[in-house]
Amino acid sequence: MPATLTQRLRGLTRDTHLTRLVVFLIAIFAFFAAVKPGSFLTARTWQAMAVQFPEFGLMALGVMLTMIAAGIDLSVVGIANMTSIGAAVIMLTMAPAGSDGSLAPPAILAAIAFSLVTGAAAGAFNGVLVAYVGIPPILATLGTLELYTGIAIVITGGKPKSGLPELYGDLFAGKIAGVPVVLVVFVAAAVVVGLLMNLTAFGTKLRMLGTNELAARLSGLNVRSLLIRTYTCSGVYAALAGLVMLANYNSAKADYGSTYTLLTVLIVVLGGVNPDGGSGKVTGVVLAIVILQILSSGLNMFPNISNFYRPLIWGGVLLAVMVANYFSHPGGRKHRKANNADHAR
Numbered sequence: 091m092p093a094t095l096t097q098r099l100r101g102l103t104r105d106t107h108l109t110r111l112v113v114f115l116i117a118i119f120a121f122f123a124a125v126k127p128g129s130f131l132t133a134r135t136w137q138a139m140a141v142q143f144p145e146f147g148l149m150a151l152g153v154m155l156t157m158i159a160a161g162i163d164l165s166v167v168g169i170a171n172m173t174s175i176g177a178a179v180i181m182l183t184m185a186p187a188g189s190d191g192s193l194a195p196p197a198i199l200a201a202i203a204f205s206l207v208t209g210a211a212a213g214a215f216n217g218v219l220v221a222y223v224g225i226p227p228i229l230a231t232l233g234t235l236e237l238y239t240g241i242a243i244v245i246t247g248g249k250p251k252s253g254l255p256e257l258y259g260d261l262f263a264g265k266i267a268g269v270p271v272v273l274v275v276f277v278a279a280a281v282v283v284g285l286l287m288n289l290t291a292f293g294t295k296l297r298m299l300g301t302n303e304l305a306a307r308l309s310g311l312n313v314r315s316l317l318i319r320t321y322t323c324s325g326v327y328a329a330l331a332g333l334v335m336l337a338n339y340n341s342a343k344a345d346y347g348s349t350y351t352l353l354t355v356l357i358v359v360l361g362g363v364n365p366d367g368g369s370g371k372v373t374g375v376v377l378a379i380v381i382l383q384i385l386s387s388g389l390n391m392f393p394n395i396s397n398f399y400r401p402l403i404w405g406g407v408l409l410a411v412m413v414a415n416y417f418s419h420p421g422g423r424k425h426r427k428a429n430n431a432d433h434a435r
Contacts, residue, residue, distance in 0.1 A: 107362040111377040118381065122388040129391045137270065141263075141338060143383040144276035146350045147376075148331035150357040151283050152213075152324030154375050157358050158287075159317060160300040160367025161220060161227035163324045167350050168238030169212045170332030171342065175242050176208055177201035177333060178251035178342040187253045194255035201258075205329045212238060213325020217318030235351070242344035252341035262337030272334050279327060284372040286323075296320060300367025349401060356408040357382060365412065 122130040129135060149166040156163040184197035212234070219230040264271050287293035295316055299306045307313055336342050361378035363370030382404075389395050389403075 105362075105371070105374075108371070108374055108377065111361070111374060111381065115377060115381050115384070118384055118388065122384065122391070126388070126391045130388060135387060139383050139387050140270050140273045142387075143379055144272045145331050145335050145338065145347060146353050146357070147276050147379045148279055148327050148334065149350055150354040150361075150375060150379060151279055151372070152327035153354045154358045154361070154363055154370060154372070155283065155286075155296065155320050156227065156324050157363050157365060158300050158367055158370045159296050159320050160303065161317070161320070162231060162355070163213075163216065163321060163328075164228065164231040164351055164355075165212070165216060165235040165238060166324065166328040166331070166354060167347050168235040168242070169209050169325050169328035170335060170350075171344050171346055172212065172238040172242045172245075172332075173205040173208045173329040174332035174336040174342040174346075175245050175251055175344070177205040177336060178254060179245065180204055181254050181258060182251065185255045191255075191257070194257040197255060198258050198261065202333060205333055206326055209325040209327075209329020209332070210322050211325070213322040213328070214318055216325065217321035220321065221314040221317040239344055246342070246344055248344065250341040250343040254336070254340060259337050259340050262334065272337070275330070275334065279330065280372055280376055287372060292316075292319070297368055300364070300369070302368075349404075352401065352404055352408070353382070356404050356411070359408060360411050 149170065152166055153163050178201070180201040181194075181197045184200060185193040216227075216231055216234055219225045219234070220227050223230075225233075262271050266274050287296070295306070295311055298309070298311065299313060299316055303313065331347075332342075335346055339346060357378045358370070358375060359365060360381070361370070361375035363375065386400070389400070
């Protein structure tokens, strides 16, 4: 029988990793609230955070799915920029600056549809490279990151695409019952991933594949189809992130969000997703997103801390989390190595 809400809540409270994330979230909140109360506790700061984190948060949700399948998607930033540039080109073509305002709605709809379809196609291509060609996911998606970024550079010539219809920016800058639209989009996307992972056969199969690919194949699971669907979902979420970035910056460029590649991996690992696949919860990933956004916004309040230190901090945190996970679950690591050895034979 499906677990009741009470049983699920009890399961979350017994999850030591989620408990540590909650404690860490409370600790950094209390720290910044005590040190910088005049800046940190203002409504303006929290509204800015609510608008910013969906950019990389949506990408992280897609990366989470691929990592649970024992893969990874490093191409999400490339997909986001390529699809947002395509969306910008469509809007500028159908509703150029100074044109009749009635042209904006169909241009925006066409741009959003194009972006999501292109993101799905780019993700599916990643899946084909992994599932059919047999390229390791980290190499396949690293290659397509450069491919998609190169396509974006060719289209734009390295220059930003700007001058979008005002309606597009107003659409994402609006609020629903006082909540920013981009935050509503992120919450809806997170709920969809949670439902996929917990209430559908897709989530069960994904965990099975990530836990033991050989056993999944022997059980009759169509691994190739599952991988393509997984990377397609990641591509769609990256394209959705690109649309949010396009609205936030009011322009599109090939190098926007270049630091998000490392950040999305850090979020997923910090959120408790096993880098070797098979396990992970949306709740943990969402908590990790909120933690890193608060940490990033809090660091901005200290003028003496340069933004150049941020990649250093993210890289150090990522290594620390992975080392901690290694020593916390040595048995799972050995089990994974045994599975790889069986598959090689």
